[in-house]
Amino acid sequence: MALVTSKEMFAKALKSDYAVGAFNVNNMEIIQGIVEAAQQENAPLILQVSAGARKYAKPAYLTKLVEAAIIDTGVDICLHLDHGEDFDICKKCVDDGFTSVMIDGSKHPFEENIRITGEVVEYAHAHGVVVEAELGKLAGVEDAVNVAARDATFTVPEEAAEFVARTGVDSLAVAIGTSHGAYKFKGEPYLDFERLKEINRLIPDTPLVLHGASTVLPEFVALCNQYGGDIPGAQGVPEEMIREAVGHGICKVNIDTDLRLAMTAEIRRYMVEHPADFDPRKYLGPARDAIKGMVAHKIKDVLGASNKR
Numbered sequence: 166m167a168l169v170t171s172k173e174m175f176a177k178a179l180k181s182d183y184a185v186g187a188f189n190v191n192n193m194e195i196i197q198g199i200v201e202a203a204q205q206e207n208a209p210l211i212l213q214v215s216a217g218a219r220k221y222a223k224p225a226y227l228t229k230l231v232e233a234a235i236i237d238t239g240v241d242i243c244l245h246l247d248h249g250e251d252f253d254i255c256k257k258c259v260d261d262g263f264t265s266v267m268i269d270g271s272k273h274p275f276e277e278n279i280r281i282t283g284e285v286v287e288y289a290h291a292h293g294v295v296v297e298a299e300l301g302k303l304a305g306v307e308d309a310v311n312v313a314a315r316d317a318t319f320t321v322p323e324e325a326a327e328f329v330a331r332t333g334v335d336s337l338a339v340a341i342g343t344s345h346g347a348y349k350f351k352g353e354p355y356l357d358f359e360r361l362k363e364i365n366r367l368i369p370d371t372p373l374v375l376h377g378a379s380t381v382l383p384e385f386v387a388l389c390n391q392y393g394g395d396i397p398g399a400q401g402v403p404e405e406m407i408r409e410a411v412g413h414g415i416c417k418v419n420i421d422t423d424l425r426l427a428m429t430a431e432i433r434r435y436m437v438e439h440p441a442d443f444d445p446r447k448y449l450g451p452a453r454d455a456i457k458g459m460v461a462h463k464i465k466d467v468l469g470a471s472n473k474r
């Protein structure tokens with residue numbers, strides 16, 4: 166039991182028909198809920214920390230909580246930096262003991278993205294750490310309405326092949342129509358599977374990553390709203406689309422929003438049903454259970470990763 170890189174996890178997933186779940190963590194209850202679900206499902210696991218999470222929890226807390234989760238459950242965990250925006254934060258995380266970092270140079274022009282990604286790869290690999298990069302821009306609700314917009318923002322397959330060859334990156338996040346948050350599509354959900362297939366055909370040995378992969382399950386939106394929420398128009402990626410993507414080279418699926426919804430719904434429910442209670446354990450305990458239930462569902466029913474450890 167240890168902190169591990171995603172190398173072996175991805176090598177196995179690439180040869181098979183499942184993906185590894187990468188779940189965002191911000192505090193102890195979230196970490197416990199996720200890791201207990203992975204333990205129960207005997208599944209490979211990536212925990213990812215955003216810059217915002219590092220700032221909120223302070224870096225040492227999250228690293229130590231993840232180490233504690235490994236001791237408590239015996240689950241091997243890949244500890245990953247999510248959306249590192251420059252060399253500095255990637256270096257800090259490598260130095261702090263992360264086993265994987267993402268350098269997100271997607272906002273830069275192609276050559277600049279290659280340059281900063283290459284720099285991170287050189288430092289990380291010298292320290293036994295793997296690197297994820299991103300090419301193309303995730304769509305927002307306004308984007309990707311027509312083919313021209315798609316070509317401007319989505320990952321170009323030939324560029325993906327060149328990018329991987331020139332940077333030596335270990336995995337690549339692609340833009341095929343998903344976006345972050347709870348409002349992913351204005352109309353019908355659409356993912357560009359033809360593009361994904363072509364990327365996978367050109368770089369079959371590169372594990373691909375799907376960001377913005379929350380499903381925003383209607384029952385959880387309803388639950389949130391029932392207890393005083395107001396999130397109209399929330400719409401995620403349908404589960405069958407995630408499963409289809411997993412069949413075309415997607416080895417890592419990023420999920421944060423669904424955890425936020427599950428946790429918040431449970432806390433709201435508790436608060437409404439027990440207005441006189443003020444012991445945080447009374448609502449954070451059920452919130453942790455809700456995270457565990459959501460992650461177990463993802464692993465088992467969406468990613469097909471149960472018993473793949």
Ligand code: G3H
Nearest residue numbers: 189215217218345421422
């Ligand atoms: O990709 C973004 C993740 O959902 C993390 O979000 O930057 O608010 O922590 P955050």
Ligand code: 13P
Nearest residue numbers: 346377378379419421422
């Ligand atoms: P969601 O907002 O769809 O959960 O995506 C999370 C993500 O991509 C983190 O990098």
Ligand code: ZN
Nearest residue numbers: 345376377419
């Ligand atoms: Zn992301």
